[in-house]
Amino acid sequence: MHFGLTPELDALRERARRFAQEHVAPIAQEFDRRGEFPVHLVRRLGELGFLQVPGSPEMSCTGFALVCEELGRVDASVRGFVTVQAALVASCVAQWGSPEQKEQVLERLVRGEAIGCYCLTEPDAGSDAAGIRTIARVEQDGYTLTGEKIWITNGTLADVAIVFATIDPGLRHRGLCAFLVDTRTAGFSREPMPGRPLGHRAADHARIRLEEVRVPRSALLGEPGEGFRVAMSALDRGRLGVAAGAVGLAQACLEACVAFARSRWQFGRRIGDFQMVQATLADLYSSVEAARWLTYRAAWLLDQGVRAAREVAAAKLVATETAVRAASEAVLLHGGRGYTDEYPVERYYRDAKGMQIYEGTSHIQRLVIARDLVDREG
Numbered sequence: 101m102h103f104g105l106t107p108e109l110d111a112l113r114e115r116a117r118r119f120a121q122e123h124v125a126p127i128a129q130e131f132d133r134r135g136e137f138p139v140h141l142v143r144r145l146g147e148l149g150f151l152q153v154p155g156s157p158e159m160s161c162t163g164f165a166l167v168c169e170e171l172g173r174v175d176a177s178v179r180g181f182v183t184v185q186a187a188l189v190a191s192c193v194a195q196w197g198s199p200e201q202k203e204q205v206l207e208r209l210v211r212g213e214a215i216g217c218y219c220l221t222e223p224d225a226g227s228d229a230a231g232i233r234t235i236a237r238v239e240q241d242g243y244t245l246t247g248e249k250i251w252i253t254n255g256t257l258a259d260v261a262i263v264f265a266t267i268d269p270g271l272r273h274r275g276l277c278a279f280l281v282d283t284r285t286a287g288f289s290r291e292p293m294p295g296r297p298l299g300h301r302a303a304d305h306a307r308i309r310l311e312e313v314r315v316p317r318s319a320l321l322g323e324p325g326e327g328f329r330v331a332m333s334a335l336d337r338g339r340l341g342v343a344a345g346a347v348g349l350a351q352a353c354l355e356a357c358v359a360f361a362r363s364r365w366q367f368g369r370r371i372g373d374f375q376m377v378q379a380t381l382a383d384l385y386s387s388v389e390a391a392r393w394l395t396y397r398a399a400w401l402l403d404q405g406v407r408a409a410r411e412v413a414a415a416k417l418v419a420t421e422t423a424v425r426a427a428s429e430a431v432l433l434h435g436g437r438g439y440t441d442e443y444p445v446e447r448y449y450r451d452a453k454g455m456q457i458y459e460g461t462s463h464i465q466r467l468v469i470a471r472d473l474v475d476r477e478g
Contacts, residue, residue, distance in 0.1 A: 105166075112149075112163050116170035119148060128175035131302040132447055137177060138302065139257060146212025151186045153194045153210065154337045154402075159186070161337065161402040165344040165395055172348025176451035177302035179348070180458070183341030184253045185209060188334045189216030192262055193280065196321040196330050201280055205260055217258035217283075219249040219308055220331055227464050229264070229331050230273035234310060236265035242316040245279065245287075248309050255290050255306025258283050263310065264327050276327030279319045287313040299450035336402060336409055339416040339459045343395045346419035346455045349448055350388045353426035356445050357381060357433050371433075380433065384426050391419040410476075413460075413468040420455040421462060427452040 105113065123141060131138050145151050150167050152159035164186065171179040190209040193201060193216075208214035225231040234247025245265050249255075261283055266275040281288065290306045297305065322330050358381060361372030371377050398415040401408035430445040431438035438445045456462045 105162075109160075109163055109166060113166040113170060115148060116150065116167040117173075119144070119150075120170045120174045124171065124178050125174040128178075128302070129441065129444060129447065132175075132177070133301075133441070135296070135301045137181065137254075137257065137304045141178065142181070142212045142215060144212070145182060146210060150182055151190065151210045151212055153190045154187050154340070155191075156194065158210075160399075161340060162396065162399040164337070165340055165399040168341045168344035169348040169351070169392075169395075172345030173352045174348075175302065176345060176349060176448075176455070177300050179341070179345040180253055180300055180303050183338055183345065183459075184218055185216055187337035187341045188218040189260070189262055191334045191337055192218075192278070192321060192330055195333055196278065196326075197280070198318065200318065201321070205280060209260070214259040215254050215257045217252050217254040217261045217306070217308075218334075219252050219255075219261050219263045221251050222247065222249055227460060230276070230328060232264055232266050232276060233269055234263070234265040235269075236267050236277050236279070238267060239314070242314060242319065243277070243279065245281070245310045245313040245315065248307070250307050251293060252290075252306045252308050254304050255308050256292060257304050258290075261288070261308070262321065262330075263313075264331055265310075266327075267324065271325075273328035274325055276331070277324050278321040278327040278330040279315050280321055281313065281315055281319060285313055285315065287311040297454075299447070299452070299454045301450075335459065336412045339412050339465075340395070340399055340402065342455055342459045343391075343398070343412070343415040343419040346416075346423040346452070347388065347392045347395050349452055349455070350384075350391060350419070350423040350426040353423075353430040353445060353448055354381070354384045354388055356443065356448075357384060357430050360434055360437075377433065380429055384429060387422045388426065391415070391422040394418050410469050410472040413465040413472075416459065417462055417465040417469070420452070423448075423452040423455055 154161045154164035168179050193206045209216050237244040261281045263279045263281050268275040290308045293305045361377055364371045395415040398411040401411055427449040431449045434445055437443050
């Protein structure tokens, strides 16, 4: 049993940390206030190799987790972009795409020359992916797609979309198909989600409408009826990215609390000298470490080719719940300062909540874990 990182992974983590601190942290608060994604970072993310497919020769799942953790320490929105681009979109194209699709799309995605989105969630289908109502009508020369998607990360920015649709809603998961769609295709329209989101305000979230969008048969990812398998194949890596990002956010909360406890004085003493504050710091440290090593182990299992849906779900559950608690304690410890965006803990507090929802809510993670415990033999 060895808990250290290889020199290559250490170097990758340091590269991600340096990029996050030098290029993301200085602008995170500004873009959060503007509600705008920093698109200018995308090419650089690709150049640094951060958009490579997790589990590929170019990027192990452990390496991907380290990148997401470092990005998550400074900005959940940029981390979210990387998770969608690499772990969902590029990953599906790499695993299910035809040679032509890989040649035309995959390399552009991993280099940051094109942006992708993953169009699964609908007004009446999210956790229940088999309940998708977007229709794929079979035509002589391809398919016509009609439906609506919501909360699609990268949706208004994307050059290419993976669209999940059904050839027959009555077939449930057996009727799902996945399509690789150029977002310039006639009938494909998108707009920002209405309202102002609680967190991840710099992320791009879109409502997408598909009105008689015609695609050729060559747009299929996998075979007809394999869309559910395509969708599920990326979930472990997507959830790993969220878990690692949550670890990074929780670590940032811990670091902010320690720094504030050292510098803030009350009643003639540093607040870090009071036992209640010390207890909070100790609990935060222990929780963050537990979440981190659950996440690293899940990533390691994926790298070994082991079926690890339960372990990934546990990592996401614990890491995101830890991030929410850590952010809440950080705001409380900072007092009035934590209640405004003068300090980043206010943003961490808002961002943490979304992590309990993205890539399957905490309720769904508990279902995945429990069903695996009950149904798996051995």
